[in-house]
Structure formats: C-alpha cells, structure tokens
Amino acid sequence: MNVEKSNQEKGWKLKDLDYPVPKHALEFGYCLGGIILVGFGLLIITGLIMALFFTPTVAGARLSILTLSENPFGLLLRSFHRWTAEAIMFLIILHLSRIIFTGSYQGKRKVNWFFGIGLLVITFVFFFSGTVIKWDQEGYEAYQHMLEATEMLPLGVYFASFLKGTAAVMRMFVTHSLILPLLLFVFLLPHLALVKLNGLSPLPNTAPSNSTTFSQHLKKVLGFSVPIYGLVVFLSAQFPVVLYPGPYSGVEMTKPPWIFLPLYALEDKLGLIALIIAPIIIVIALIILPYFDSKAGENSTTHKVVVWSFLIIAAISIALIIFVGITPPVRHLNM
Amino acid sequence: MKKFYFTVILAAVLLFSVMGYSHENHNKTPRKVTNSSIISTRSDTININQKTSEQIKTEQDFETIRQEVKSSSVFIVFKAIGLALAIGGLAFVYLRRRNKGDE
Numbered sequence: 333m334n335v336e337k338s339n340q341e342k343g344w345k346l347k348d349l350d351y352p353v354p355k356h357a358l359e360f361g362y363c364l365g366g367i368i369l370v371g372f373g374l375l376i377i378t379g380l381i382m383a384l385f386f387t388p389t390v391a392g393a394r395l396s397i398l399t400l401s402e403n404p405f406g407l408l409l410r411s412f413h414r415w416t417a418e419a420i421m422f423l424i425i426l427h428l429s430r431i432i433f434t435g436s437y438q439g440k441r442k443v444n445w446f447f448g449i450g451l452l453v454i455t456f457v458f459f460f461s462g463t464v465i466k467w468d469q470e471g472y473e474a475y476q477h478m479l480e481a482t483e484m485l486p487l488g489v490y491f492a493s494f495l496k497g498t499a500a501v502m503r504m505f506v507t508h509s510l511i512l513p514l515l516l517f518v519f520l521l522p523h524l525a526l527v528k529l530n531g532l533s534p535l536p537n538t539a540p541s542n543s544t545t546f547s548q549h550l551k552k553v554l555g556f557s558v559p560i561y562g563l564v565v566f567l568s569a570q571f572p573v574v575l576y577p578g579p580y581s582g583v584e585m586t587k588p589p590w591i592f593l594p595l596y597a598l599e600d601k602l603g604l605i606a607l608i609i610a611p612i613i614i615v616i617a618l619i620i621l622p623y624f625d626s627k628a629g630e631n632s633t634t635h636k637v638v639v640w641s642f643l644i645i646a647a648i649s650i651a652l653i654i655f656v657g658i659t660p661p662v663r664h665l666n667m
Numbered sequence: 668m669k670k671f672y673f674t675v676i677l678a679a680v681l682l683f684s685v686m687g688y689s690h691e692n693h694n695k696t697p698r699k700v701t702n703s704s705i706i707s708t709r710s711d712t713i714n715i716n717q718k719t720s721e722q723i724k725t726e727q728d729f730e731t732i733r734q735e736v737k738s739s740s741v742f743i744v745f746k747a748i749g750l751a752l753a754i755g756g757l758a759f760v761y762l763r764r765r766n767k768g769d770e
Binding site for chain 2: 398399401403404405407408410453555556559560561562563564565566567568569572574575576577
C-alpha cells in the first residue's frame with residue numbers, strides 16, 4: 333500500500349506546472365511562442381481532417397478541394413487552416429522581432445536561437461508546400477518557381493527531376509503532412525526544453541525576478557490565443573479562401589502569398605537567382621547574429637546596430653509587400 | 668472490477684458481431700479493380716455518376732461555389748462565434764489586466 337502511494341506521488345501532476353517563472357512571462361511579447369504553438373495544434377487538427385478528403389494526385393488534388401469546398405464546413409475548415417497559417421507567419425515575425433529587440437539570442441541562449449532558425453525555415457517550407465498541393469494556378473506557379481530555382485543549384489537538376497512528373501503533388505503532400513511535421517517536432521522539442529533549461533530570457537535592464545508561475549503563463553497564453561484565433565475564425569467565415577482555376581502552363585497570372593512578396597519583388601529585379609540568394613543571406617545573417625552581437629544588454633552599440641538594421645529591413649519588406657501588392661503580376665518563368 | 672471487464676468484453680463482442688454481420692454478403696460477384704471501380708465498389712451506376720459529376724465540377728467555377736457556400740447559415744454562425752471570441756477574449760484580457768492594476 334505504501335509502495336503504491338509513493339509511486340503515485342512520483343507521477344506527474346498538474347501542480348508540477350506551478351514552478352516559478354519571471355513576472356514578464358505574462359507579457360504578450362513573452363507569450364508569443366506559446367500562442368504560435370496553439371496555432372500549430374489547430375493546424376495539425378484541421379490538416380488531419382482535410383487530409384481525409386484530399387486526393388494527392390495531379391488530376392485529383394484541385395478537384396478534391398473543390399468537392400470539399402461545396403460543403404460549408406469543408407470550405408470553412410480550409411479557410412481556417414489557411415488563415416491560421418497566415419496568422420502564424422505574422423506571429424512568428426512578431427516573435428522574432430521580440431527576440432531581436434531584447435537580445436534573447438545572446439549567451440547561453442545561442443543554441444536555442446539556432447533551433448529557432450530551424451523552426452523558422454521549416455514554417456516557411458510548410459507554408460510554401462501548402463500553397464503547392466492545392467495544385468491550382470497559384471500552386472502550379474509556385475511549384476514551377478521551385479523547380480526552376482532548384483535547377484540553378486549545384487546538382488539541383490537531379491533533385492528537380494525527382495520533383496517533376498505525375499508524383500509531384502504526392503511528394504509535396506508527403507513533405508507537407510509527414511516530413512515537415514516530423515522535422516517540426518525534432519526542432520521544437522529541444523527548443524522548448526532549452527527554454528525550460530535556460531529559463532525565460534530576462535527583460536533588458538531589469539533584475540531577474542521569479543514572481544509568477546508557469547501555469548499562470550499557460551493561462552495567459554490561452555487567454556491571448558482565444559481572441560487571436562477567434563479573429564481567425566471570423567476572417568475565415570468573412571473572407572473564405574479562394575481556389576484558382578486549374579493550372580495552365582505558359583501563363584503567370586498569380587502572385588505569391590504576402591509573406592513571399594518581398595522575394596517576388598527581388599525576383600523582378602534580379603531574376604530567379606534571387607529566390608536562392610536572398611533566403612541563404614537571411615539564414616546566414618541570423619546564424620552569425622549571436623556572434624556579432626554577443627554582449628549582453630540592449631545598450632551596447634552592436635545591439636543598437638542590429639535593432640536598427642532589423643527595423644530598416646522590416647520597413648523595406650513592408651514597402652515591397654505594398655508595392656508588389658498593388659502592381660500587376662510579372663512573368664518570371666521559362667515555362 | 669470484474670463487472671467492468673465483463674462489460675468491456677461484452678461490448679466488444681456485440682460491436683464486432685454487428686460489424687461481422689454487416690459484412691456478410693453472399694450475393695457479391697468478383698469484379699476487377701480498376702481506376703474507376705476503386706472510387707466506389709457499390710455499383711457501376713455510382714461510378715458512372717461520379718465520373719459525370721467530376722466532369723461537371725472541373726468545368727464549374729470555384730467562385731460560384733464559394734459565393735453560394737459563403738451565404739449559408741453556417742458561415743453567419745461562425746462569423747458571430749469568431750467575433751464573440753475575439754471581442755470577448757480581448758475584453759477578458761483587458762479587464763483582468765485592469766483589475767490586477769487596481770490591486
């Protein structure tokens with residue numbers, strides 16, 4: 333009886349989440365990671381349901397989405413999936429901004445920063461592959477961009493030939509629904525574990541204090557998630573997502589989702605090579621950031637340089653999004 | 668505890684026997700599995716109908732479906748739910764913060 337009781341005591345309890353965390357864990361900026369995680373949970377649930385109705389073939393993909401869209405719940409589900417993905421992209425940019433402004437990549441949090449970069453890249457590929465598997469005009473043009481850009485890489489011709497052909501949608505679907513979720517968990521688990529291990533990054537220029545609990549932080553995350561994803565529900569019902577006509581080769585009539593519009597603008601000026609060079613430069617810049625700005629504290633000159641550089645890049649990106657958003661689509665491909 | 672196990676086993680036996688019964692059909696004749704028959708194995712008529720509806724759907728404009736579905740009551744209800752969650756959630760967060768500030 334005593335042994336059984338002591339085993340029960342060793343088991344996990346909800347009260348175990350009551351460990352102390354700094355008070356600023358309740359601030360919106362420090363809840364963003366949790367809100368994004370809630371969003372990923374919603375994407376997994378809606379994605380799993382939609383996968384039951386999806387035909388991952390060149391001939392059947394768009395048709396199966398069309399069939400799903402005939403049902404109000406089907407169209408709403410698809411709209412919610414897409415709008416949640418859009419919301420996550422926006423929240424990830426906010427999360428990244430908060431980390432850069434507070435210099436949370438410095439010191440012992442350097443390794444976690446690298447896992448975060450991995451998660452950022454995975455999320456972008458998630459968004460991209462989700463656009464492709466619809467296999468409408470937008471998806472097809474995105475796929476063609478990927479193929480032609482891949483062919484520019486060393487040995488890219490061989491990889492592109494693997495992506496071509498009738499199995500294209502199936503391979504993108506497997507990437508979107510199996511490979512990427514697995515990779516997400518591979519990067520997410522150490523990301524979360526390291527937050528627990530290192531503790532929440534401190535507020536700049538303030539002494540560390542433990543005055544609230546992790547369970548309070550979770551409640552706050554849920555509290556922020558309700559209005560945010562409630563708004564996503566409203567947007568899904570007010571502006572249901574579109575499905576472009578069946579893909580036609582030889583024309584470029586769509587523009588990519590807003591998050592890729594700065595790349596699209598660069599492609600206008602530099603050609604397809606911009607799709608390879610720009611992401612590589614961004615990822616390298618993010619990787620070397622903790623080495624360049626290693627001094628703790630937001631008052632150091634290097635940190636100010638980092639913050640101002642980030643703000644200028646953000647302003648240019650917003651300007652490019654607006655510019656490309658109001659100009660007609662441009663032809664880039666040789667298809 | 669024995670009662671619990673007994674109930675679970677009885678429920679499982681009843682469930683599986685019903686499933687077994689529904690699959691018992693001696694009138695079936697073997698048919699070759701083809702691209703069209705794999706869509707539905709119930710009858711050839713359904714396959715023909717599905718082919719026709721597929722052709723129609725390919726020709727049908729998505730925007731027409733979207734506008735029709737968008738005006739359904741489901742969308743109106745979810746718009747209301749979404750707005751209620753967004754405004755209610757924001758108010759809840761704001762009020763809690765204000766109350767904490769008052770303390």
